Amino acid sequence: MTVVHDNLEKTEAKMSAEAVSVFYGDKKAINEVSIDIPTEYVTAFIGPSGCGKSTFLRTLNRMNDTIPSARVEGCIKLDGDDIYASGMDVVQLRARVGMVFQKPNPFPKSIYENIAYGPKIHGLAESKDELDAIVERSLKRAGLWEEVKDRLQDSGTALSGGQQQRLCIARAIAVDPEVILMDEPCSALDPIATAKIEELIAELNGRYAIVIVTHSMQQAARVSQRTAFFHLGKMVEYGRTSDIFTNPLEQRTQDYITGRYG
Numbered sequence: 001m002t003v004v005h006d007n008l009e010k011t012e013a014k015m016s017a018e019a020v021s022v023f024y025g026d027k028k029a030i031n032e033v034s035i036d037i038p039t040e041y042v043t044a045f046i047g048p049s050g051c052g053k054s055t056f057l058r059t060l061n062r063m064n065d066t067i068p069s070a071r072v073e074g075c076i077k078l079d080g081d082d083i084y085a086s087g088m089d090v091v092q093l094r095a096r097v098g099m100v101f102q103k104p105n106p107f108p109k110s111i112y113e114n115i116a117y118g119p120k121i122h123g124l125a126e127s128k129d130e131l132d133a134i135v136e137r138s139l140k141r142a143g144l145w146e147e148v149k150d151r152l153q154d155s156g157t158a159l160s161g162g163q164q165q166r167l168c169i170a171r172a173i174a175v176d177p178e179v180i181l182m183d184e185p186c187s188a189l190d191p192i193a194t195a196k197i198e199e200l201i202a203e204l205n206g207r208y209a210i211v212i213v214t215h216s217m218q219q220a221a222r223v224s225q226r227t228a229f230f231h232l233g234k235m236v237e238y239g240r241t242s243d244i245f246t247n248p249l250e251q252r253t254q255d256y257i258t259g260r261y262g
């Protein structure tokens with residue numbers, strides 16, 4: 001059972017997970033996790049290495065489908081619709097629920113093409129002008145436009161690590177997502193690039209439902225308003241980030257935030 005703090009404002013669930021378990025073969029990596037993800041707040045998943053944060057995050061846009069041994073039980077809904085239902089279009093789902101990975105992974109194409117590719121395949125632009133406008137808007141929203149506007153035809157992979165990660169965020173934004181999942185998005189970045197991504201998360205907050213997995217408790221405290229603490233495949237505690245870090249109700253949470261393990 002998850003301890004859910006009782007001082008949380010009521011919010012609408014953009015996504016909701018109900019009794020979600022994930023298996024890799026016979027091994028249960030996630031055990032009956034239930035949580036609502038609102039648009040109003042950034043939600044952080046924290047917990048010691050191997051506790052299942054990434055596994056659970058990946059269930060939210062069916063990224064585990066790509067792992068043959070992975071099996072998901074329980075129910076995950078986006079705007080009330082079961083994302084594991086047989087009629088669900090997974091390509092469409094992943095546009096609505098975008099993902100940013102630990103290591104920036106731009107396509108080996110131009111900066112422009114990195115952004116334009118998604119809108120093109122999803123038919124979001126009817127003309128070159130519209131596509132140009134989407135590229136500009138996405139890069140602006142990701143805080144990268146000023147740095148790249150004069151070299152849109154350069155390769156995305158030639159950018160610095162931090163710029164590449166903002167390019168990946170711009171690429172996710174370009175297809176008008178409703179949810180953005182971030183799996184340790186700063187772990188390959190230096191402190192300055194990390195600060196830029198954190199600023200960006202603050203700017204995107206409220207426009208998209210954002211979920212971030214992070215190893216850094218300082219980062220969770222800086223960027224999120226809601227925190228879920230995971231341990232051994234279970235979601236132990238969920239509440240306001242400030243409460244989780246200053247007034248945890250569970251001993252295991254207390255032990256983690258005071259550095260007793262992790």
Ligand SMILES: Nc1ncnc2c1ncn2[C@@H]1O[C@H](COP(=O)(O)OP(=O)(O)OP(=O)(O)O)[C@@H](O)[C@H]1O
Pocket residue numbers: 024029047048049050051052053054055056067069215
């Ligand atoms: N593809 C896979 N096949 C089999 N087991 C896996 C696979 N991916 C993860 N696991 C196992 O599932 C458990 C949860 O792993 P997961 O990567 O989700 O944890 P995590 O909390 O994100 O860890 P970290 O913080 O180290 O990234 C671990 O025991 C891990 O070994």
